[in-house]
Amino acid sequence: MVDIDSLKNMPYLLGLETDELEDVMRSVFEKSAERNEIIVHEDEPAQALFFIVSGAVKVQKTSSEGKEQILGILRPGDAFNDVAVFDGKPAPASAIAMSKVTVYGLNRTDIVTLTVRHPKIAMNAIQILAASVRRYISLVEDLSFRNVTSRVAKLLLQYAPDQAQVEEAQARPRLTQQDMAGLVGTSREVVGRSLKALEEEGAIRVDRHRIAILDKDVLEEISAED
Amino acid sequence: MLDYPQINQEYCNGCGLCVMVCSNGVLALVHNIAMVYSMGTCVYCTNCEAVCEAGAIRCPYEITIEYKHFLNL
Numbered sequence: 001m002v003d004i005d006s007l008k009n010m011p012y013l014l015g016l017e018t019d020e021l022e023d024v025m026r027s028v029f030e031k032s033a034e035r036n037e038i039i040v041h042e043d044e045p046a047q048a049l050f051f052i053v054s055g056a057v058k059v060q061k062t063s064s065e066g067k068e069q070i071l072g073i074l075r076p077g078d079a080f081n082d083v084a085v086f087d088g089k090p091a092p093a094s095a096i097a098m099s100k101v102t103v104y105g106l107n108r109t110d111i112v113t114l115t116v117r118h119p120k121i122a123m124n125a126i127q128i129l130a131a132s133v134r135r136y137i138s139l140v141e142d143l144s145f146r147n148v149t150s151r152v153a154k155l156l157l158q159y160a161p162d163q164a165q166v167e168e169a170q171a172r173p174r175l176t177q178q179d180m181a182g183l184v185g186t187s188r189e190v191v192g193r194s195l196k197a198l199e200e201e202g203a204i205r206v207d208r209h210r211i212a213i214l215d216k217d218v219l220e221e222i223s224a225e226d
Numbered sequence: 227m228l229d230y231p232q233i234n235q236e237y238c239n240g241c242g243l244c245v246m247v248c249s250n251g252v253l254a255l256v257h258n259i260a261m262v263y264s265m266g267t268c269v270y271c272t273n274c275e276a277v278c279e280a281g282a283i284r285c286p287y288e289i290t291i292e293y294k295h296f297l298n299l
């Protein structure tokens with residue numbers, strides 16, 4: 001059942017009065033998805049705007065070569081499929097449930113009429129879309145202008161144990177993907193992609209909780225490309 | 227305990243997202259705090275770390291180098 005308390009915390013509906021929320025609520029439907037279920041398919045026409053009530057959703061794009069890039073991880077309160085709903089074009093990315101997920105949905109036609117009736121929704125939408133444009137600009141910057149993979153390669157070389165450490169089995173440096181993102185100045189999503197690229201080059205192997213440098217020379221070559 | 231996500235319970239706000247995304251039942255909320263509950267099944271997918279907004283979960287990687295790099299130095 002759609003619950004007004006969850007609804008009023010959704011960023012698109014912030015600041016709406018109770019009678020306005022009740023009006024919105026009449027158009028809201030609830031939907032559940034199982035883990036790994038695709039809630040929005042990339043390239044399909046947008047039917048609805050979704051708000052996450054519980055669970056987590058990843059937004060992912062697949063390149064023409066079949067490579068997957070996670071664009072973001074969404075949590076309760078976050079909305080998805082908004083770009084396609086507002087511009088009426090196919091969804092630019094897929095949204096996949098990372099757990100059992102409950103979402104609230106608003107059909108495209110309803111969101112348009114509701115936005116006209118309650119201008120606060122339009123103001124919220126502008127803010128949310130502006131924030132995501134900002135986030136995507138920095139993602140584009142990371143993916144194209146600055147070679148993050150070579151910086152990740154450089155970082156791994158810096159943190160690689162030296163001969164003495166290896167021989168004496170000293171404690172090895174440990175880094176999370178978030179640490180690496182902070183150290184090279186990018187997002188966790190881009191680090192994940194870089195590690196995959198380095199693995200494909202045969203420079204490293206990511207093996208459970210270990211990143212093994214297999215070919216230092218290849219890693220050095222890649223790090224010099226920056 | 228390098229094989230398991232490390233949870234800083236002081237940062238955990240009990241939202242339960244990590245428990246929901248773990249497909250292997252490794253994590254559980256106990257008294258509203260996340261903890262590693264079932265040993266031996268973690269595949270180190272790092273999804274729990276990725277969804278934790280509170281930054282309470284760390285899935286660190288040990289960085290190693292093949293020993294062959296130190297031969298013939």
Ligand code: SF4
Nearest residue numbers: 238239241242244278
């Ligand atoms: S996702 Fe983070 S904050 Fe939420 S329960 Fe898990 S450890 Fe705690």
Ligand code: SF4
Nearest residue numbers: 248268269271272274
């Ligand atoms: S790393 Fe993956 S398998 Fe291990 S506890 Fe986290 S979500 Fe579960």
